[in-house]
Amino acid sequence: MFKHKIITILLVALLICIGIYMFTFTGVNLDYVLPRRGFKIIAMILISFAIGYSSVVFQTISANRILTPSIMGFDSFYLLIQSTLVFIYGDKTFQVLNAESNFAISVGLMILFSLAMYYLVFKRESKSMYLLLLVGMLIGTLFRSISSFIVMLIDPNEFMIFQAAMFASFDKINVNLLTISSVVLIGAMIFGARYFRQLDVMNLGRENAISLGVDYHKVIRVNLMIISVMVAISTALVGPITFLGILVANLAYELVKSSKHIYIVITCCLLTAVTVIGGQYLVEHLFNMSTTISIIINFVGGIYFIYLLLRSNKG
Amino acid sequence: MIQVKNVSKKYGEKNILDNVSVTFPKGKITCLVGGNGTGKSTLLSIISRLVSRDQGEINLVNQEIVNFKNRDFAKRLSILKQANHPNVRLTVKELVAFGRFPHSQGRLTHQDQEKIQESLVFMGLVDIQDQYIDELSGGQKQRTFLAMVLAQDTDYILLDEPLNNLDMKHSVEIMKILRVLADEYGKTIIIVVHDINYASSYADYIAAVKDHKIIHFGPTDEIIREDIMKEVFDIDMTIVDNCNNKVCIYFK
Numbered sequence: 001m002f003k004h005k006i007i008t009i010l011l012v013a014l015l016i017c018i019g020i021y022m023f024t025f026t027g028v029n030l031d032y033v034l035p036r037r038g039f040k041i042i043a044m045i046l047i048s049f050a051i052g053y054s055s056v057v058f059q060t061i062s063a064n065r066i067l068t069p070s071i072m073g074f075d076s077f078y079l080l081i082q083s084t085l086v087f088i089y090g091d092k093t094f095q096v097l098n099a100e101s102n103f104a105i106s107v108g109l110m111i112l113f114s115l116a117m118y119y120l121v122f123k124r125e126s127k128s129m130y131l132l133l134l135v136g137m138l139i140g141t142l143f144r145s146i147s148s149f150i151v152m153l154i155d156p157n158e159f160m161i162f163q164a165a166m167f168a169s170f171d172k173i174n175v176n177l178l179t180i181s182s183v184v185l186i187g188a189m190i191f192g193a194r195y196f197r198q199l200d201v202m203n204l205g206r207e208n209a210i211s212l213g214v215d216y217h218k219v220i221r222v223n224l225m226i227i228s229v230m231v232a233i234s235t236a237l238v239g240p241i242t243f244l245g246i247l248v249a250n251l252a253y254e255l256v257k258s259s260k261h262i263y264i265v266i267t268c269c270l271l272t273a274v275t276v277i278g279g280q281y282l283v284e285h286l287f288n289m290s291t292t293i294s295i296i297i298n299f300v301g302g303i304y305f306i307y308l309l310l311r312s313n314k315g
Numbered sequence: 316m317i318q319v320k321n322v323s324k325k326y327g328e329k330n331i332l333d334n335v336s337v338t339f340p341k342g343k344i345t346c347l348v349g350g351n352g353t354g355k356s357t358l359l360s361i362i363s364r365l366v367s368r369d370q371g372e373i374n375l376v377n378q379e380i381v382n383f384k385n386r387d388f389a390k391r392l393s394i395l396k397q398a399n400h401p402n403v404r405l406t407v408k409e410l411v412a413f414g415r416f417p418h419s420q421g422r423l424t425h426q427d428q429e430k431i432q433e434s435l436v437f438m439g440l441v442d443i444q445d446q447y448i449d450e451l452s453g454g455q456k457q458r459t460f461l462a463m464v465l466a467q468d469t470d471y472i473l474l475d476e477p478l479n480n481l482d483m484k485h486s487v488e489i490m491k492i493l494r495v496l497a498d499e500y501g502k503t504i505i506i507v508v509h510d511i512n513y514a515s516s517y518a519d520y521i522a523a524v525k526d527h528k529i530i531h532f533g534p535t536d537e538i539i540r541e542d543i544m545k546e547v548f549d550i551d552m553t554i555v556d557n558c559n560n561k562v563c564i565y566f567k
Contacts, residue, residue, distance in 0.1 A: 063402050197421030201413060203403045207396045210365055212467065213389025213417040259403040 003256045003263045010270035014045075017277040025285055041277065042182075043173045047238055048276045050185050050230040052269035055245025056252065056261065057192065058227050060199045061220050062129055063206075065253070066308055068245035069231045071133055073140030075240035076147065077113050078232075081106050082165040083147040086158050093161055099174045103236050110232035111225075118224055129220065168239035168294040170280055181233045192226040195219055196261040203259060241294055247301040248272045250308060316341045317362060317471065317503070322371030324357055331357045333527040335371070339520075341470075344497045344504045346514035346535075349524035349547060355507045356397075358524070359473045362505070363394035375471065389417035392471040393464045397479050399456075401448070407459050408444040411435060414466030434465040438492070454485035461489065465496075472496070474506040478513060486510075490517040511548070511563045515539045523547040539563065 018041055026033050058069045085105075089096045097105075117139070121132040151159060164172070198219050201209045210216050234241065252268035279293045317339040324332040332354045339345050347355040360366040362373055364380060373380045375392060383391070393414075401410070411434055415427040423431075435441050438458045443451065448459055457477060464472055474493075478486040490513055496502040497519070508514050514521050514535070521538040523531040525547050531538055539561045544552045552563045 060402070065402065197416075200421060201416050204401050204410075204413060205399060207360075207365055207394065208399065208413075208463075210385075211363060211389065211394045211464075212413060213386040215385050253403070257404070259401075259405055259409065 003258050003267075006255050007263070007266055007270065010267060010274065013274050014270055014277070017274050017281070021277055021281050039175065039178070040170050040173070040280075043178055043237070044170055044276045044280060045273050046178070046182055046185055047170075047234045047241070048272035049189065049269040050234045051241060051245055052248055052252075052272035053189055053192070053265055054227040054230045055249040056265050056268045057199060057223050058245070059249055060202050060261070061223050062133060063202075064133075065250060066246060066305070066312075067133070068249075069227050070240070070245075071140070072114065072117065072136035073143060074110060074114070074228075074231045074235060076140040076143040077110060078106060078235045078240060079166065080143040080147045080150075081109055083150040083154075083162050086162045087150045087154055090155065090158050091161070093158075100176060103174070103177050106236040107229075107232045110235070111228050114224065114228035114232075118221065165239060167292040168241035168297075169292055170238055170276075173237055177237060181237055185230060185233055188226050188229050192223065193262075193265075195223060196265070199223070199261045200259060239294065241297070244272060244275065244297045244301060246308070247297070247304050248275060250304070316376065317505070318372075318374040318377075319358070319362065320372040320374075322358075322361060322373060323369050324354070324361060324366070325369055330527050332361070332368075335527075335529055337522055337529050337532055339503065339505055339522075341503050342497060342501045343519035344493055344506065344517060345520040345522060346518035347505065347507045347522050347524055348509075348511055348514050350549075353524045354527045355524050356475050359394060359475050359505065359507060360396075363392060363473050364388065365394065365396075386417050386420075389467070389469070391469050392473065393467045393469040394473040394475070395460055395464050395477065396475045399460055404447050404449060406445050406447055407440050407451070407462075408435065410448055410459055411440070411444075411462045411466050414463040414468075417467060430468060431466050434462040437465060438462040453480050454482070454488070457481060457485070457489065461492070470501070471503045471505075474504065476507050476509065478508055478510070486513065493517065511539075511544065511552075511565075515563060516560050536561070 021041060022034065022037050055068050059065050059067060062071075085097065085102065086093050117132065117136060121128075121135055151162060154162070198209075198214045201212050201214050202216070202219060204212070206216055209219075248268050248271045249264075252264050252271055255271075256263050256267050258264065275297070276293065279296050283289060283291060283293050283296065319335060319337045319339075322332055322335045323330075335354075335358060347358065349355055357366060361368045362380070375383070375388075380388065408431065411431050412423060412427070414434070415423060415430060419427050435444055438461060440455070440458060440462055443455060448456055451459065461474075461477070464474075477489055481489065493504050493506065494517055497504055506518075518535050520533065521531070521535050522529050523538060523543065530547065531543055539554060541552055541554055544550075544554070544563060544565075548565075550565050551567070552565045555562045555564060
């Protein structure tokens with residue numbers, strides 16, 4: 001079948017990317033290079049799957065194809081946490097807080113944040129997803145303003161510490177964190193996959209979904225929690241990277257021409273992994289680390305986003 | 316049979332439904348008629364659990380509707396609202412297949428396939444079953460969504476202005492299909508229509524809604540009366556006998 005062919009092609013493309021990434025420009029010190037790269041590849045695949053998965057599901061529950069979970073303010077909340085930590089501890093940040101505790105604080109706070117948002121909005125009578133998005137967008141802007149305010153207050157040397165958190169990077173991932181993240185992310189995906197068929201129905205709109213016996217609010221609630229966990233973990237691991245989601249989710253829909261979440265999500269995950277590994281390869285070898293992967297992704301993603309807007313304007 | 320008892324609904328301070336009680340008879344077509352903003356659509360939405368009510372009781376086959384499991388409820392009652400814009404591109408057949416979701420949760424069995432085929436045939440959609448619904452005309456699109464509801468195979472079907480944006484030919488076609496569903500398949504159909512003559516020609520019962528209340532309910536013949544029409548719609552109508560049904564003339 002057509003969609004199976006696409007998935008197979010992407011799988012092969014991913015393997016080729018992994019091969020090229022692992023075995024070109026290795027130099028002589030293979031014992032050092034290969035394990036390091038292997039570790040990074042696992043991290044990239046894991047994060048890619050989290051982004052691919054959460055973007056597709058988020059677009060379904062928000063009934064909007066040009067959104068990513070970052071609209072809920074996850075990225076700016078993460079930056080706020082980081083800038084506040086730097087503000088409090090100054091240049092001693094990394095002495096006081098090791099990577100593990102920083103990760104735990106960030107993930108914990110981000111999940112609490114999305115829970116709080118959900119209960120604030122959905123406990124009210126109107127219970128609208130749009131209200132949730134709007135509140136998320138406003139709070140996100142507020143957080144971003146606060147963190148730029150903090151950035152202006154801190155010492156330029158301390159700013160350097162914060163700056164490292166501003167852009168996604170796969171070079172700074174901690175081994176211990178990766179193990180626990182893998183377990184949680186894979187668990188979340190397996191748990192979430194049970195909802196794929198109900199998500200298919202959600203695409204018909206709220207009323208039709210309810211008429212067809214889908215527990216609309218439960219599906220939104222559960223999936224929002226899964227997405228929060230995924231986005232929180234991937235952001236805390238590598239930094240803000242959710243913008244990629246618009247690009248890959250829409251490409252996945254274009255490629256697969258199916259409405260079934262199982263195919264779209266798998267395609268999107270593979271597509272993200274190919275993009276991330278390919279992009280990282282370019283960053284390391286073509287640009288000699290003079291740029292970061294999020295800049296490349298935001299550049300390509302931005303162009304594609306404008307294309308989407310123009311096209312939806314025409315249709 | 317659907318029993319609605321003393322149902323009220325407010326949005327903020329605004330009354331939408333004010334102590335509404337009505338019993339919709341089984342196996343018949345009941346039309347809800349009345350002006351805009353009187354609460355017809357809200358009543359349908361409340362009966363189909365899309366919208367919560369502030370107070371009152373609603374029983375479906377003598378069981379309070381909130382006590383049904385989602386899946387069981389969806390096997391008994393379906394609703395089709397006015398605007399339907401899926402967020403993904405679907406073919407006619409794919410959309411109709413969603414009607415089987417309450418029965419098979421997305422894993423289509425042989426029996427599901429038969430039901431899907433049956434409703435495609437019934438709605439005359441076989442020739443266009445592989446077309447995308449965003450490429451269809453308004454009438455075809457409405458028939459496709461009706462086919463989905465039909466595939467859902469519920470005893471109770473609620474339709475919120477299914478004739479909206481349809482020309483006369485397609486409107487008549489849809490109403491005739493509903494008649495067959497009620498007469499031959501024993502479906503209970505509740506439908507909101509705006510043109511009183513579709514109600515007078517095809518409905519068994521009419522519920523007239525005004526000021527957030529059902530002010531008249533009864534067999535079509537008893538409701539299509541000049542004084543009642545004047546009261547419900549605030550315009551003068553002349554009622555003419557045309558063969559076996561009455562036609563309201565209100566163009567003046």
